[in-house]
Every structure is written in C-alpha cells, then in structure tokens.
Amino acid sequence: MAPYEVLYGRKCLTPLYWTELSEKQIHGVALVRETEEKVKVIRDCLKAASDRQKPYAYLKRKEIEFQIGAKVFLKVSPWKKILRFGRKGKLSPRFIGSYEVIERIGPVAYRLALPTELERIHDVCFMCRCCDDIVLIIHM
Template sequence: MVGQQDKLEYNTLGVRTRFGRVWIPIGGELRTKILDEAHKSRYSIYPGTNKMYQDLRKEYWWPGMKHEVTKYVSKCLTCSQVKAEHQKPYGKIQQLDIPEWKWEHITMDFITKLPRTAKGHDTIWVIVDRLTKSAHFLPIRETFSSERLAEVFINEVVARHGMPLTIVSDRDTQFTSRFWKRFHEAMGTRLNISTAYHPQTDGQSERTIQTLEDMLRACIIDFGGSWDSHLPLAEFSYNNSYHTTIGMPPYEMLYGRRCRTPVCWGEIGQKELGSLEVIRETSEMFDQVKARMKAAQDRQKSYADKRRRPIEFDVGDRVMLKVSP
C-alpha cells in the first residue's frame, strides 16, 4: 500500500511534488538541464557525486536520482582531467578540538607559484573557519610584505567575522616573521604553527586547497580567462555546497540558510522568524553540527588510521617529498 507521504501532490505554485520536493518527470530534457546546472555552471563548478546529490535532493526528486547523479559525474570529461591523484597517506590523524563558535578558530595556507594574471596575482590565500567550514579565497601576490598581508587580513576577515582566537598555519616565512607575531600579540590571537606539508595536523586547509585547485582547473577548461576572475564564484560555490562533516553547506551553518542559485529556485521570499525562535534554532543548529563533527572525526580516524602506515624518521634520514600538482 502506498503511504500518504508517497503520493504526488501539488504545491502553491501548481508544481507537482513528492516527499516535499519537486518531482521531475522522466520525459524531456528537464533532468539533464538540472544536472548540467548543478554540475557545470559557474555557481556549482563541478562538485563531486555526494555534494551534487546532497545539493539536489533538497529541492528535487525522481526515481534512481542518486544512481543517475553518480553516473553523470563519472562520465564528466572535465572532472577526469582536473581531479588530483591520491596516494596512501602516512602517519596517524592528529585531530584538533572542535571550536565553540564560528570564525574564532581558523586555519590558513597559501597556494603559490600560480600563473601571474593581468592584475598581478600569483598566489591565493586560503582561510577556513574550523567550525562552519566556510572559506575565503583571497588573490594576492607572493611578494606581499607582512604589513600588506595584515592589512588584507583585517579588511577581508576581521571586518566580516571579528578577530579570531587561534590561527593554525604552516611555517611559511610570512607567518614566522617578527611583524606577524607582533600583530597577533597586539590583537590577542594565538598563532599555532604546524609542520609544512603535514596534513595530519592541518588536513582541512590541505583538502580545501585541493578542492579549490580542481575547481579552478575546471573553470579554465570550460570558461577560459584567468584564474583570479573565477575566484569569487569559486568561493561562493564552495561555501554554498553540501559539506559532509557538518551535514549542510557552510553558508547554511554561517547564515542560517543556504544562498539561492538557479538550481535552488523552489523557495520564494524569506522565512520570517521571531527573535527568540532564531536564538533557539541557532543554538540547536550549533549543537547538532558539533555532534556531527565529533561523529565525523571519530569515523574518519577509525577508518583512516587502519589504512595508514606509521612513519618515523631519525635526524639525517633522506626522504622524498611528493606534493600534489
């Protein structure tokens, strides 16, 4: 017997729905257009199978949807060209504590040696919030001084989110300079230095950088132009896409709702909430996300450490360092 919730219904706009989502018929090209928009447009920029499915399932439904999304992504020629090769990692995962509030504990790193653009940019400064997973991708020059980086940091991060309590970064010369240390002391921020190319400690920045590089490669292949012209929409796409660890897009965690795109046209208007209800829902969301992050950390460590090999070096040992292109 078919349950009441399984029956096709119509929403206020006269659109056929099922499970509260828009039902897409099998005939015509509508499904293909939705898949193209969710994968190839400048607002999405080639997400993986899980992200793409999670983004679509909130708005649309059709039989075998997940299988069709998986098949669609597997046949994408651009994805096969830009996705980086993975190698078996070394060392056990060393996880950081879960933050208590958004943009109080962040990580940052640089993507250097990029082709110089017409605006003179050759480096991307990647800054990620450890709680909401939201990120800023800032185009800069490798020759920027510590003073100039501090100015960019205040204008782009502090002005939007306030001064963080801790910053995790590797041993880049910009962060080990005396000016940068004095800057953090004056602002009351603790700078935690990790070992360079050591994803066991700062895997979040490394993974975000890998995703960003894949997105920019895809943009250059499909849309052309210089990489810094695609950076703003790459940041939007990253923050507005489903994140497995927190179970929602970073924008939804940061602002309370996901930003609208051509794919997510179902919601009309803005939801009105009373102040007390906003506080209650925000508190519940943070508790839920923290629980998800703790479960994700435990799950990642349990299956990742089983497949990792211990790594030990003595002073004077010669090692070969392989970095993803």
C-alpha cells in the first residue's frame, strides 16, 4: 500500500485517473489528447478566477509617488522583524526608518539610503510616506 493511500484512505488521483477507464487497454494518443483538453479547461478556469478576483485586489492599492530626497518608512517582512528586533506578534515593528529616497527606479520602486547595519537588506523595496511632524526612528 502506498503512503498516500495509508494517509488519506484513497488512491492518489494522478492525470491517469482524469479519464474514465472502462477498458483495460489505454490508448496512448487518445489519453494524451484527453489529458491536454482537461489541462486546457483547468487553465481556463484558473484564468477566469484570476480575472474575477483581480479587481478586488486592486481596490486598496495606491501607487504613491515620492520625490528624491523625501523621507520614507521601510516595510519589514514578518520573519525578518522577529530575527532583527527580537519581538513577535503585535509589538514588532511593521515599518522602520525614516530613510531618504536616493533614486527613482520604476513607477513605484525607489532606492533608499540605508545605514550600514541594514546593508544586507535589499535597498529597493516597499515603503510608505513618512510624516515630517513625528519623529519615529527605531535605532538598531
């Protein structure tokens, strides 16, 4: 008995099981054609689902433009903030900074002037606007 059958209690459904096998013989060309048709149907369904969900993903997305020399906060990934700052959960920082924009690379991509202790972080990444009134600098 295969490990999949032991774990799930049924046979693993590979592409061979997509066709109904009423005969003992499997004809190679017909099987390949049927499998390709099923793969095409699956791709079309995935494309339709992606097209249906895309407008909802872009509802809250904003393309904010920054000027060169502006101060911005840098978004920290969830795993890296645990490693760097030693805090997990609600108290760990989501954004660090403020850092100066050096160069505009793309429509929403900017290069930042990062300090030496953050040299291993990629300097082109997601950021948000820094309010000039509030000083929220986290020292490493």
